[in-house]
Amino acid sequence: MSHMHQFSGAMAVVLIAAGVARAEIVAGDPVIVPFDGALATIEYLGEEADYTGDLYFLGWGEEIAVIEWATSTDNTGLGQWLANNHNSDIGDTMLLEGTFSAGDVLHFAYNVTEVTDPPDGIATYRTDDRDEGYLHLAWDFETGDFVVEDLPFYESDFDYNDAQFRITFEAIPAPAVLALLGLGGLVSTRRRR
Numbered sequence: 001m002s003h004m005h006q007f008s009g010a011m012a013v014v015l016i017a018a019g020v021a022r023a024e025i026v027a028g029d030p031v032i033v034p035f036d037g038a039l040a041t042i043e044y045l046g047e048e049a050d051y052t053g054d055l056y057f058l059g060w061g062e063e064i065a066v067i068e069w070a071t072s073t074d075n076t077g078l079g080q081w082l083a084n085n086h087n088s089d090i091g092d093t094m095l096l097e098g099t100f101s102a103g104d105v106l107h108f109a110y111n112v113t114e115v116t117d118p119p120d121g122i123a124t125y126r127t128d129d130r131d132e133g134y135l136h137l138a139w140d141f142e143t144g145d146f147v148v149e150d151l152p153f154y155e156s157d158f159d160y161n162d163a164q165f166r167i168t169f170e171a172i173p174a175p176a177v178l179a180l181l182g183l184g185g186l187v188s189t190r191r192r193r
């Protein structure tokens with residue numbers, strides 16, 4: 001068997017694996033808020049992974065950068081903790097901190113904390129890391145499915161099922177909108193004095 005032939009075989013495997021993943025999700029697509037006054041909830045759907053990791057909400061901003069950071073809930077500095085792929089219960093939901101506008105890009109981090117094989121997989125994959133990190137997270141805007149590949153790409157299986165979530169958006173409840181408008185009116189009144 002020639003070296004060229006071996007190389008072609010390896011390439012075919014990679015393309016098939018990538019094709020399967022892309023039929024459902026596109027790695028690296030930004031999570032874009034679809035309408036103004038949106039609340040975002042993330043639901044934990046499950047995992048098929050040996051590695052252990054936590055998902056965080058970094059904050060919101062543009063496709064390449066966080067502008068408004070979420071409040072840190074632990075000492076990782078990664079913002080709002082959302083779920084752990086081995087400790088959270090399927091169906092657990094978390095409300096993301098903030099109210100969002102159409103076009104805002106929500107940013108997340110997946111922090112791998114415990115690894116098995118290969119043993120060099122400790123890493124933090126972030127949607128604002130344009131080097132490679134953002135390609136470890138994949139969002140399907142039609143279903144809301146948001147999935148993670150937790151293996152380093154140089155020895156990855158690219159199955160994107162190592163931590164599985166769903167992001168849903170809903171309009172801020174009407175009473176809250178009225179309260180905000182009322183607050184705005186109050187501020188305007190005070191400013192005129």
Ligand SMILES: [Ca+2]
Pocket residue numbers: 048049159160161162
């Ligand atoms: Ca897996």
Ligand SMILES: [Ca+2]
Pocket residue numbers: 149150151156157158159160161162
């Ligand atoms: Ca995987």
